[in-house]
Amino acid sequence: MVELPRPASWTLRLVAAAYVFFLVGWPVIALAQRTFADGLAGIDAAMSDPDVTHALLVTAEISLWAVAINTVFGVGMALLLVRHEFPGRRLLSALVDLPMSVSPVVIGLALLLVYNGRTGWFGPTLESHGLVVIFNSPGMIMATCFVALPLVVREVVPVLEEIGDDQEQAARSLGASALQTLRRITLPAVKWAVVYGVVLSLARSLGEFGALKIVSGNLTGQTQTAPLVVEQKYTNFAQNEAYAVSFLLVLVSVLFILVVSLLRPKESTTS
Template sequence: MAERSQTAAAPRRSRYALRALALGYVAILVALPVAVVLWRAFDEGVGQFCAAISSEQAVQAFRLTGLVAGVAVVINVLFGVGVALLLTRYRFAGKRLLNVVIDLPISVSPIVVGLALVLVYGPRNGWLGRPLADSGIEVIYAVPGMILATVFVSLPLVLREIVPVLQDEGMDAEHAARVLGASAVQRFVRITLPTIRWALAYGIVLSLARSIGEFGAVQVVSGNVSGAGQTQTATLLVNERVQQLVPGAYQVSVVLIAVAVVAIVAVSLLRPKELP
């Protein structure tokens, strides 16, 4: 009996040790820094917090962040769904290469991404920037360049959530619908979309969180101009206030954190419990 008790206790101790390790890891790297930011944001009271996030500069930065992130998420959804169907439903030359290139934004530094965009779309020496500038189209140091940079760094997030679901689901249901005469649009709306809806939702949340928090690439291509015709997002505003030792950086950071947390919690609550 004693040997059995010791044998049963060993896995239990291992489980508790792994839990403690995981909780400690999350607490040190995530919970503690976020708690410090929250404390500093409300250290001077709720009134100061509201004043910081409702200032004209902060409101303009939030609006631009919402615009850039919203457009980037829409582009990533269209690209992610389309390329996920391409990779899982068709065979073509260069499929493996495309699969590798799609993950490139994850491994490349955002600063390098911004520099590459400047080299291509810069108004003076860019390969495509000078013809676009002559046509009156501004890319770099303008909103289009910021959207391009944000799309690039968040490109794989929607796609990588959808591909495994489509691979696990297979094509039997779609083949059956095709035999019964369903069009491509009908098959997508009635079969594919319900299959990937939760993976798509998580991909949208990840893409949104990545987009509103992007700093490096956007900093390079934006010019970080505040005021009328501004190119200053919320993350750039936080950086500016930290460097200039101006109050308000923590308060703006809390808003960005809150948006990401609310989106993740909302998807988790709406997701059916029977799904893994």
């Protein structure tokens, strides 16, 4: 590692700190100031509004389902990409990163075209069997899973590459089954990468707006999520409630990230 002169090092630190502050810190501080400008009045108004409380519950439900699904498939996909060679491996790796480069609105529109109950490819068939996807929880969970898909995978893959597979091969040579090797060797080695990926996935899921606005229909009291209720309250001049809900979403995400960052062992931060 090349050591920079002390003045240059401090200059780079100040530039980086200023960049983060103006990009992230200042807007969050401004949001907190607006939220508590009248004390707890904004929070009280938001939490006493049944539409807001229902939107928060819907957001929690959709986010938890999406995180659970992405955790299982994220770890499985990471193992597949790192531990196995197969045709199309690079293509699969590229597809995992697709949600990071495609607008969530496009994702929502694509799901609408495929699963719409009247004109979608599979929607009419699914609805004929009693499964409504669009403007319902399944479509919202699918959209949220899509936008948060890479976060668990990209946290776990570098750790798997770093630890190698020597211990896994040794366990298999001693007679351990694939499930025992996964449970006793692989998962303990990548647990903090999984935890951090889960937290990032949760934070991403809580704040999803574009894809959910299309696939949910934004039905007040039914499929409206917290980010959608923020837009509705702000445009309807109930700005104190909009600030309060926004602050709650930011607070939950920041708290989860801070707690995991503080608890995570230093040797596991290489992921």
